[in-house]
Amino acid sequence: MGEVDPAFIQDPEHRPKPTMTHEAQDIPLIDLSAAAHDINSDSLSALVSDIGKACKQWGFFQVINHGVPEERRRRMETAAREFFGRSAEEKRKVKRDAVKVLGYYDAENTKNVRDWKEVFDFSVEEPTFVPKSLDADDEDVIQWKNQWPHYPPYLREACEEYAEEMVKLGLKIMELIGLSLGLAPKRFEHFFKDQTSFIRLNHYPPCPSPDLALGVGRHKDAGVLTILAQDHVGGLQVKQKSDGQWVRVRPIPDAYIINVGDIIQVWSNEAYESVEHRVMVNSEKERFSIPFFMNPSHYTMVEPLQELTSHQNPPKYKPYNWGKFFVTRKRSNFIKLDVENIQIHHFKIN
Ligand SMILES: O=C(O)CCC(=O)C(=O)O
Numbered sequence: 001m002g003e004v005d006p007a008f009i010q011d012p013e014h015r016p017k018p019t020m021t022h023e024a025q026d027i028p029l030i031d032l033s034a035a036a037h038d039i040n041s042d043s044l045s046a047l048v049s050d051i052g053k054a055c056k057q058w059g060f061f062q063v064i065n066h067g068v069p070e071e072r073r074r075r076m077e078t079a080a081r082e083f084f085g086r087s088a089e090e091k092r093k094v095k096r097d098a099v100k101v102l103g104y105y106d107a108e109n110t111k112n113v114r115d116w117k118e119v120f121d122f123s124v125e126e127p128t129f130v131p132k133s134l135d136a137d138d139e140d141v142i143q144w145k146n147q148w149p150h151y152p153p154y155l156r157e158a159c160e161e162y163a164e165e166m167v168k169l170g171l172k173i174m175e176l177i178g179l180s181l182g183l184a185p186k187r188f189e190h191f192f193k194d195q196t197s198f199i200r201l202n203h204y205p206p207c208p209s210p211d212l213a214l215g216v217g218r219h220k221d222a223g224v225l226t227i228l229a230q231d232h233v234g235g236l237q238v239k240q241k242s243d244g245q246w247v248r249v250r251p252i253p254d255a256y257i258i259n260v261g262d263i264i265q266v267w268s269n270e271a272y273e274s275v276e277h278r279v280m281v282n283s284e285k286e287r288f289s290i291p292f293f294m295n296p297s298h299y300t301m302v303e304p305l306q307e308l309t310s311h312q313n314p315p316k317y318k319p320y321n322w323g324k325f326f327v328t329r330k331r332s333n334f335i336k337l338d339v340e341n342i343q344i345h346h347f348k349i350n
């Protein structure tokens, strides 16, 4: 990537403002150690209450003492650096396309503006089952398969071991979120049988015009939950719910950044909301990050949970099929569209 192509340039109102720092406010930092021990302890109820508050006020928080072995994270991060350091020709050998949707890609759009990044996607379930077509009446299913590069040779194993850790942590956090909503601890678990979760390795190269382009344009995550490992460079910004200001997420070594996705917004009938975020780039430093997008099975009908709705609080969304939604999103990330991408508000009951 050399000079900035017009395809990368954000509309003026969406450009990052380098002078705006806003580092005073931080997203909450939560210690997960209590979740590793006694399930009925006082420390657990304090933890559940902190998680509930963070979900409500921010939709974003960081966690420490999360139980992910440091060695597995290091190996994953090193593999990602090595992979992106290979030649363009080598990386293109695992390039994704409209049929093989997993693998390497360097031309993703967010809201029809190109992101300053390259990515490598792999799914957690091998294979992952998704609907064959966008047609609501078509029940045919296809399989997505991972494309593993030859170099570095240990990348596949590093990815698979890392994915195991992400699934474990994801289920643990969903249990805590469930408890914070007054639900049974395992209430969410069945949604993740045949999950469509995937992990993305992100590389944001230095950008000559960080004032015009973004690593990822403003967006909300469509799935259930995102667990993000970011390096020491920083660049992630969250749109603060209280005043709409963009707030930087401070890099904390070995912490994970957790954010509520659109599906939790629907399941919780808007008790918790998914929050807009974006990634700034940097003219000197490259940056790496690794989000785990925790998604349910394709056959999940997403709708407000019965326990969280009532006469006084009727469902705010019509049920929608996650597989069809997901496949529609994936497709639109490839093609520049004239229309808005599929969004949960299309299912909103007014
Ligand atoms: O790289 C980051 O910090 C966040 C990336 C992100 O928001 C995404 O890929 O959805």
Ligand SMILES: [Fe+2]
Binding pocket: 219, 220, 221, 226, 277
């Ligand atoms: Fe995101």
